[in-house]
Structures are given as structure tokens and as C-alpha cells.
Amino acid sequence: MTDKKKVFALMGEVTGSIFPLGREVVMPLFEKHFTEQRFYQPTFMAFNTAPKPISVEVLSKRTPYGNADVYAKTLADTAEAGYLDADGAGGYIVSEKGTQAIAESHTAFYAHITEISQFPAEKMAKLAALLQKLVDSCTQVEFKSGTIALDISHGGHPKVESGSLAEVDQHLDDLNAFRDDAHIAAWTPSGVNGQLWESLSFVWNGEANNAEKLAERLPFRNYTAEDYAKALDELKALGWIDVGDDGYVITDIGKKMREDAEAATNRNYFLPWASLSNVDLKILEDLLTELKESNEHLLPKAE
Numbered sequence: 001m002t003d004k005k006k007v008f009a010l011m012g013e014v015t016g017s018i019f020p021l022g023r024e025v026v027m028p029l030f031e032k033h034f035t036e037q038r039f040y041q042p043t044f045m046a047f048n049t050a051p052k053p054i055s056v057e058v059l060s061k062r063t064p065y066g067n068a069d070v071y072a073k074t075l076a077d078t079a080e081a082g083y084l085d086a087d088g089a090g091g092y093i094v095s096e097k098g099t100q101a102i103a104e105s106h107t108a109f110y111a112h113i114t115e116i117s118q119f120p121a122e123k124m125a126k127l128a129a130l131l132q133k134l135v136d137s138c139t140q141v142e143f144k145s146g147t148i149a150l151d152i153s154h155g156g157h158p159k160v161e162s163g164s165l166a167e168v169d170q171h172l173d174d175l176n177a178f179r180d181d182a183h184i185a186a187w188t189p190s191g192v193n194g195q196l197w198e199s200l201s202f203v204w205n206g207e208a209n210n211a212e213k214l215a216e217r218l219p220f221r222n223y224t225a226e227d228y229a230k231a232l233d234e235l236k237a238l239g240w241i242d243v244g245d246d247g248y249v250i251t252d253i254g255k256k257m258r259e260d261a262e263a264a265t266n267r268n269y270f271l272p273w274a275s276l277s278n279v280d281l282k283i284l285e286d287l288l289t290e291l292k293e294s295n296e297h298l299l300p301k302a303e
Contacts, residue, residue, distance in 0.1 A: 002281035004270050008179075010288040015172045017295035018113060018165065026109040033101035035081060042075055043083040046094035047102040048156020053091030054084075061148045064184065064194030070222035106158055110166035117165040119294045125163030127287040130280055131171035137272035138178045143185035153177035168291070182268035187261040192238075195223060199231045200240055200250075204258040209247030 034040050045062070046054045059071040075092055078084045083098035094102070117124070138150060154174045160166035187197050198218070202208040208217045211228035223231075232248055235241045240254030250258070276284065 002278060002285050004273055004281065005266070007281060007285050007288065008269075010285060010292065011172050011175060014288050014292045014295070015169070015176065017292050017299075018169050018172075020299055021116060021165075021295060022109040022113045025112040026105055029105040029108055033105060034083075036077075038074055039078045039081055039083050042078045042092075043094060043098040044102055044156075045152060046084055046092060047099060048152050050094050050099075050156075053087045053089075053093050055091040058091075058148070060194075061146065062152060062180075065198045065218075065221055066194070067222040067227075103158065110158065110160050110164075110169070113169065114161055114164040114166045116298060117294070118298065119165065119291050121163065123287055123290065124165060124168065126283070127291065128163050128167045128171065130276065130284050130287070131168060131175070133275055133280075134273065135171050135174045135178075137275040138175065141178075141268075141272055143181060143268065145181070145185045145188045147178065147181040149177035149180040149184075150174060165291075178272075179265075179269050183261075183265045185268050186264035190257060190261070192234075195221070195227070196231050196234055199228060200235055200254060200258055203232075203235075203241050203248050204250045204255065209244070209249065213247070 030037075030040065034043075042054065042059070045059070049058070054075070056068055056071045056075065059066070059075070060068050075084065078098075079086055079092055079095075083095055083101065084092040085095045087093055135154065138147075139154065141147065154177070157170045157173075160170065190197065192200075198221070199214055202214060202217065208214045211225040211232055214228040214232075215223060215225040232241065235254070236243070236248070238254075240251055240257060241248045242251050243249075273281075
């Protein structure tokens with residue numbers, strides 16, 4: 001029987017092999033259209049959700065690990081730069097300038113990767129069809145916490161050639177977004193917020209065991225070391241971590257909480273995979289492996 005976790009890992013590797021194929025085309029367009037890199041993500045999200053607005057609440061649901069105050073500032077700054085328009089009710093919709101920036105960049109990217117791909121058309125079409133079947137199954141899943149990541153990703157794709165590398169890339173983006181939803185659904189019943197949960201995760205996996213390391217490891221979350229110190233104090237009060245010889249260590253209770261959530265994430269994520277037979281999964285694994293090799297063959301060899 002094909003290992004679903006192995007196939008999921010392959011999906012990530014294939015995704016990682018696709019962007020470099022279009023980097024030379026899309027990066028100049030990002031530089032042309034976006035005066036600051038931080039404006040891209042909220043513009044992209046607003047483009048995908050249009051005509052519905054985005055807001056601090058939406059961003060916090062999509063990525064509950066970041067600083068909501070910084071989300072508010074980023075949205076306001078992005079609007080001031082002309083990529084978003086305020087809707088008068090606390091939300092923002094993508095502006096004409098933002099629409100043009102995203103549409104031109106993404107259209108050029110998808111067209112380029114489709115043009116240069118050397119993967120056989122019949123195999124690409126089969127892979128796209130299997131991934132489409134999986135995405136369709138994911139859209140039927142309902143979590144109490146919602147599927148906002150998948151909704152945003154799936155709802156905003158520009159039309160691309162059927163059975164192309166561009167279509168495969170879009171399906172992989174959707175499946176990666178659904179993985180985020182599956183994890184959020186797994187840990188939110190714990191009752192803690194995203195910052196505390198992520199802090200617990202980093203103590204659990206040994207990547208960061210004090211406030212300074214967390215701030216250094218997660219600068220994109222926009223929390224200070226002081227913020228993380230408070231989060232760690234809260235986790236200690238819950239009994240999930242404790243002070244060790246060199247920073248914090250996970251307790252038995254904390255370890256169980258984190259490992260139970262990891263198991264729940266996998267159950268949530270792989271639930272819709274029941275739509276694929278074992279034969280389908282084996283074909284999917286083989287096609288992903290071949291596509292990854294084909295993509296990597298197109299990249300310049302490292303000197």
C-alpha cells in the first residue's frame with residue numbers, strides 16, 4: 001500500500017521544483033509592481049477573495065500565528081500604497097492597481113512554466129486529473145474551524161490550460177492550503193491562541209526553547225522576545241512546558257497535547273484521500289516523482 005505521507009511529502013517537493021522554473025519571469029514583475037515585498041501577500045489574498053473583503057479577522061483566521069496588530073498595519077499600509085481599497089466597514093478589497101499587479105505576475109508565471117515544461121502531456125493530464133479529484137474531495141470537508149486557507153487558495157486561481165503544469169501547481173497549492181486548515185482544526189480545541197500553540201511546537205520539536213530563540217526563529221510573526229516570554233510563561237502555567245537546564249522543555253502533558261494534535265492533523269488531512277484507490281495513489285506517487293525529476297532537469301546545474 002502506498003504511504004500517503006510519502007506522497008504528501010512528494011507534493012511539497014514538486015511544488016518546490018516548480019517556482020524556480022518561473023522565477024526569472026515573475027521576480028522582475030514583482031519588483032515592477034510592488035514597492036515593498038510585504039504588500040504582495042495581502043494583495044494576493046484580496047485578489048483571491050474578491051469581491052469579498054479581507055480584514056484583520058480574515059488574516060488572523062488564515063494564519064493565526066501572527067501578530068494581529070501588525071496585520072492591521074500591513075493592511076492599512078497596503079491600502080495607502082494603492083493595492084487595496086478600504087470598504088468603509090473595517091475591511092479591504094483589491095484595487096485596480098492590485099488586481100493588475102497580481103494578474104500580470106501570475107499570468108506570466110503560469111504561461112512560462114507551462115511553455116517550458118518537458119513532462120509528457122498524457123502524464124501531466126493524468127496527474128492533474130488525480131490532483132483535481134483530491135482537491136474536489138477536500139472541498140467537501142467541513143471543520144468546525146472552517147477551511148479558510150483552502151477557500152482562499154481555491155477561489156482565486158486564474159484560468160490556465162487544462163492538464164498543464166500550471167494546473168498541477170494550482171492543485172498542489174490548494175492541497176497545501178488544506179493541510180494548514182487540517183492543522184488549525186486539530187489544535188484549536190486546545191483553547192490556546194496561535195502564538196502559544198506555535199511556541200509549544202518549537203519547544204516540542206527542539207527548534208527553539210526560549211523567548212530569544214523564538215523571536216529570532218520567527219521574525220515574520222512580528223512578536224518580540226518579550227511577547228514570547230509571556231507566551232512561554234502561559235504555557236508553563238498550563239503545565240505544558242517547564243524550565244530545564246538550558247531553556248524550556250516539554251512536559252508529558254505538553255508532549256501529549258502536541259502529539260495528539262499532530263495525529264489529528266493527519267486524520268483531518270488524509271480523510272478526503274479516501275476518494276483515491278490504492279492504484280490511484282501509486283500512480284500519483286510515480287507521476288509526482290517523475291515530474292519532480294523532469295522539473296529539476298530544466299534547472300541550471302550548480303557549479
